[in-house]
Amino acid sequence: RNFVLQMRAGRFHGFVVRRGDGVVGYVDRCPHAGVPLAQTLDDYLTPAGDLIACSWHGALFTLDEGLCVGGPCLGQRLGAWPVAVVDGVVTTA
Template sequence: MTRDGPDNPARPLAGTDLCALADLADPGSKGFRFRQERLMFAGFVVRVGDEVRGYVDSCPHAGWPLAAWDDRYLTREGDLILCGGHAALFRPLDGVCVAGPCADQRLSPWPVAVIDGRVVTT
């Protein structure tokens, strides 16, 4: 069972260490799963240059996970986030859908920051 809102007890607490910034290619992405009993939280981060953004791993159109393969959230060019289910495209720095059935909707943000070279939840 997945419930991706802020009241999901499986959602990691602020300050949770996710990975080293150096572990994210530029551009690059990485997915994360957290479980507490039967609940799960799924999120991912994307890096573009010095900018890192986090999003809940859920298509706003269909509710399914975006990546068809582990950590493969970006297009081949690395310039957009791709929904593997129906090819919707999202801008990586604001999560706005620019093509596909959810045009003008956006991905749900998952607050993250880079602190001392580490990507952490905020």
Template sequence: MSDTDIDTPDDAGAVVPASDRLFATPAGIALGPVDAVLPGAARGYVVQMRAGRFHGFVVRRGDAVFGYVDRCPHAGLPLAHALDDYLTPRGDLIVCGWHSAMFAIEDGRCVGGPCIGQSLAAWPVEIVHGVLKTCGPPEPHAQDV
């Protein structure tokens, strides 16, 4: 079984079959007001589409936002154990709750833990007139090509 075949729990604790899990969204989906993501914090989003569900999260640093697919490159599991719990206590890194892998907020590269040399998959998001929106499919990482 590959890490893409792992069934994972959704936000309500129900198991989401791996076949229903999506890893990209189309551009232009309004996620809500950017103020829903406090500066220095992160927030998870689930986007329901016909083909399945996409799980991602957004980290806000001042006026900048960084989006990632909610999937650790090490084990293929969602990063957070608890709702919106994506950052270290200091808020300076993204952390995987399963194996403590740590990732840079700005580019998603692993800076500590069992996945050195790997990165989180980007989920392009932008702020348009105070609204957080998707802006295209993530670019593939070298390890995915």
């Protein structure tokens, strides 16, 4: 799920992926080209749901660490966005 937060310095674009009872969050920016990962709103996962995919260049990232395991930015990572679930609500940690 995509989120856009208005902050003093401008807008922050991030997304979260549910992992069981928890979530992981990342900055919505491909380390290869600096563009948002999804061309379609909230479309961040591969069809199998086991990896995060950049729809522009085909880069593939692990869900738990944001490590690129395939594509043009192999070995690079997505920027982490610290999030947590508090009383059933996703919050910035």
